[in-house]
Amino acid sequence: MNFKHLSTSVIGLLVLSACQQPVVHIYHEGLSDTQRFQLKQQLEQQQINYEFTELATPDKYNTPHLLYFPGDVTEAYIQNVERIVKGLGFDRFDSQVFSHTGHYYTKGNLGLYFPSAYSERVLPELLFAHNCGDQDFQIHIKTNGQWTAMNSPIDLKGLDLKWEFYETFFKLRRYFDDGTFQQQVYQIKQHQVRTLQGYKPAVTYEVLGHRDYSFSLFNCDLQAIFAD
Incomplete structure (x- = not known):
């Protein structure tokens, strides 16, 4: 051989x-x-x-x-x-x-x-507002772009809210009838959170600006947890 x-x-x-x-x-x-x-x-x-x-x-x-x-x-x-x-x-x-x-x-x-x-390029349909200084609450973004708040002291009905995504942060703006606007800037953090169903992927939009706005939504961090 x-x-x-x-x-x-x-x-x-x-x-x-x-x-x-x-x-x-x-x-x-x-x-x-x-x-x-x-x-x-x-x-x-x-x-x-x-x-x-x-x-x-x-x-x-x-x-x-x-x-x-x-x-x-x-x-x-x-x-x-x-x-x-x-x-x-x-x-x-x-x-x-x-x-x-x-x-x-x-x-x-x-x-x-x-x-x-x-990914951070999509603003989720359901957001949890927290670290607001008062009570936490939920936000639902409808398919027509309208925002509604559940269990919240904030009335979002009829407000003109728009967002813009950048590399590692995004801006949320509230427009007024005269064309002016207020805005808050958030940094984007992707992570996992522990739920009753185990660990789930999540994204948190954390306030980068001050937290003293009269429009109290701008004082909150926003978080989404993805179930599947």
Whole structure:
């Protein structure tokens, strides 16, 4: 037996196997810094090859999705990724094969899409106002753009409230009939909070300006907790 030839063949197969390990391309704009660090740590521990992409997550993904080519990965591989994703605080995880009618990569490359609904670019429908100096309350932003406050001393009905997002902060403005406005500036913090259903992803908009406005909403931090 030619052991030299056999050894060379084995080494060649190992190198080829390493080269053929699939790569997961991660769309991570909806993750907090903490979640991103935990994800990186878990993937490396499980020896899963990955790359973070700076591209935006397509709007159609409102839950974490793993897309792959048939034969690229095993069911055990998919279950491993699911366990890691749910460990970040997500309740749902979906996986499916790539479709040429949607987002897809070449064979040997997977896409892991975290929903941008968890990102700082979207103002959530339900907000919790707290650290107001008096009582905390809930705010509901309707699909028509109108704001309503529940269990609140503040009447938001008929007010013209608009917001603008920037890199790490956003502005909330209240416009008056004469065209003038008041505004508050908030820094954006993504994190996890503990709930009765376990840890959930959350975002807090924390006041950067003063807290002495006559319009007391501007004196509150705003927080959203995402259930799924």
